[in-house]
Amino acid sequence: MQIFKVGGAVRDRLLGIPVTDVDRVVVGATTEEMLAHGFRPVGADFPVFLHPKTGEEYALARTERKSGRGYGGFTFHASPEVTLEEDLIRRDLTINAMAEDDQQNLTDPYHGQRDLEAxxxxxxxxxxxxxxxxxxxxxxxxxxxxxxxxxxxxxxxxxxxxxxxxxxxxxxxxxxxxxxxxxxxxxxxxxxxxxxxxxxxxxxxxMPEVDALFGVPQPEAHHPEIDTGLHTLSVLEQSALHKQPLTVRWACLLHDLGKGLTPEEEWPRHIAHEHTGLKLIKAVNERFKAPKDSQELALLVGKYHTHSHRALELKASTLLELLQNFDVYRRPQRFEEFIAACEMDARGRKGLEQRSYPQAEYLRGAAKAAREVAVQPLLEKGFKGPELGEALKRERLKALKAYKDQASA
Incomplete structure (x- = not known):
C-alpha cells in the first residue's frame, strides 16, 4: 500500500500559496485492507474512506469509463492493479494531475509542473x-x-x-x-x-441571458465602456475587489439582464429595463436553483438599482415605498446588500471605479430615520390593526420628509 497527496495540495504547494484541501490516493490496496486498517467507507459511487484518527479522505486509485451523459455518466474501477499514473490521467488539468509522497517526491507524468511554470x-x-x-x-x-x-x-x-x-x-x-x-x-x-x-x-x-448583453450599447455619457456585457464584467470585478458576499456578486451578474431585450432601434437607451429584466432574472435563478437569499436579492437589485442611483432625487413617498419593499425594519442586512450591489454597479464603469457613491450613506440614513419611528406612542393613542399600519406609515413618511429637508439643507 502506497499513499500519495494529489491534486490541489500538490499544485498549491508548488505555487507557494496556502494549501486548504488535501486529497490522498491509495495505490495497491483493496477495500478489505482499508477496512482492516480502521478506515471508514463513505463513497457510494467509488471507494473513498475516512482516516480512523484524522477523519481525512483517502480514495483508492481508480480508472473511469464514460457510460452515459453528463457529470454522473461514468463507471469506476478500483483495484490494487490500478497504477498512480492511471489514476492521474483521468484528472482534468495537468496542474491537478501531480502526486507526491510523504517526502515530497514528485510524480508528474503529464508535465503539470512545466505548465505551472508556464x-x-x-x-x-x-x-x-x-x-x-x-x-x-x-x-x-x-x-x-x-x-x-x-x-x-x-x-x-x-x-x-x-x-x-x-x-x-x-x-x-x-x-x-x-x-x-x-x-x-x-x-x-x-x-x-x-x-x-x-x-x-x-x-x-x-446563461444566454448574460451572453446576450455583449455587443449591446449603453449611453456613453453614463457608461464610458458602452458595451453592456463589458459593464457586467466590470461590476463583477468590483464586487470581488470590495470583498462582497455571494448574494451581492450574483445580483451584480444579473442586474442588467433587461438590456438584452431592448430592440436595436431603441439603442443605446434602455427604458424600463429594470422591469423587463425581472422575468430573465427569475429564469436564471430557477435554472440553477440558486439559494433563496441570492434569488431574492438579484430580483430586488434588478428592479430597484436605478432607484438607488437616483436616491437623492426620490420623493419621500418613493423612498418609503422602497424601504417597505425591502422590509428594512425586520431585514436590515438585505437592504445593506442592495446598497452594496448598487455601489458596485456605479463603480463598474470605465474610469469611474474610484468615484464616490454618496447615495449609499443617504439610503442608510433614510432607513435609519424610518426605523426610528416608535410604535408605542401610536398604540397609546388607540391605533390597532390596519389603522396602526396606516398611522405608522404616515409617521415614517413624516420622518423621511424631515430627513430629506435636513439632507438638502
Whole structure:
C-alpha cells in the first residue's frame, strides 16, 4: 500500500500559496485492507474512506469509463492493479494531475509542473471532453489563478468549445452547476470565469441571458465602456475587489439582464429595463436553483438599482415605498446588500471605479430615520390593526420628509 497527496495540495504547494484541501490516493490496496486498517467507507459511487484518527479522505486509485451523459455518466474501477499514473490521467488539468509522497517526491507524468511554470491551464488527455462539468471547472480555475498570470491553453479551450456545442452541458444538474458557479463567483477575479465561458461558447448555453448583453450599447455619457456585457464584467470585478458576499456578486451578474431585450432601434437607451429584466432574472435563478437569499436579492437589485442611483432625487413617498419593499425594519442586512450591489454597479464603469457613491450613506440614513419611528406612542393613542399600519406609515413618511429637508439643507 502506497499513499500519495494529489491534486490541489500538490499544485498549491508548488505555487507557494496556502494549501486548504488535501486529497490522498491509495495505490495497491483493496477495500478489505482499508477496512482492516480502521478506515471508514463513505463513497457510494467509488471507494473513498475516512482516516480512523484524522477523519481525512483517502480514495483508492481508480480508472473511469464514460457510460452515459453528463457529470454522473461514468463507471469506476478500483483495484490494487490500478497504477498512480492511471489514476492521474483521468484528472482534468495537468496542474491537478501531480502526486507526491510523504517526502515530497514528485510524480508528474503529464508535465503539470512545466505548465505551472508556464502559467497554463491544459487538459491531461482527450478524456477531458467526457465530463461537461470540466468546462465550468476550468473557467473557475482561470478565475482563481488569473492574478498569477494563468490562461487556458488554446487546445483546451477548443475542447471546451466542442463540449459546449455537443449538448452535454444541458445534462448537468442544477446543483452541480450552481456549486461551480457559486465557487467561481467567490474567486478573486470572477469576471474571468464569465469571460472564459463566453470564449468557449458555454455562456450562450448556460446563461444566454448574460451572453446576450455583449455587443449591446449603453449611453456613453453614463457608461464610458458602452458595451453592456463589458459593464457586467466590470461590476463583477468590483464586487470581488470590495470583498462582497455571494448574494451581492450574483445580483451584480444579473442586474442588467433587461438590456438584452431592448430592440436595436431603441439603442443605446434602455427604458424600463429594470422591469423587463425581472422575468430573465427569475429564469436564471430557477435554472440553477440558486439559494433563496441570492434569488431574492438579484430580483430586488434588478428592479430597484436605478432607484438607488437616483436616491437623492426620490420623493419621500418613493423612498418609503422602497424601504417597505425591502422590509428594512425586520431585514436590515438585505437592504445593506442592495446598497452594496448598487455601489458596485456605479463603480463598474470605465474610469469611474474610484468615484464616490454618496447615495449609499443617504439610503442608510433614510432607513435609519424610518426605523426610528416608535410604535408605542401610536398604540397609546388607540391605533390597532390596519389603522396602526396606516398611522405608522404616515409617521415614517413624516420622518423621511424631515430627513430629506435636513439632507438638502
Amino acid at each position: 502559467r497554463v491551464l491544459r487538459h491531461v488527455s482527450p478524456a477531458f471532453a467526457e465530463d461537461p462539468l470540466r468546462v465550468l471547472r476550468v473557467a473557475r480555475f482561470a478565475a482563481r489563478y488569473a492574478g498569477l498570470g494563468f490562461t487556458v491553453a488554446p487546445e483546451t479551450l477548443e475542447l471546451m468549445r466542442q463540449l459546449s456545442e455537443s449538448g452535454e452541458l444541458q445534462a448537468l444538474t442544477a446543483e452541480r452547476s450552481w456549486k461551480e458557479i457559486s465557487r467561481a463567483l467567490m474567486e478573486d477575479q470572477p469576471q474571468v470565469f464569465i469571460q472564459v465561458l463566453r470564449d468557449c461558447g458555454a455562456l450562450k448555453v448556460l
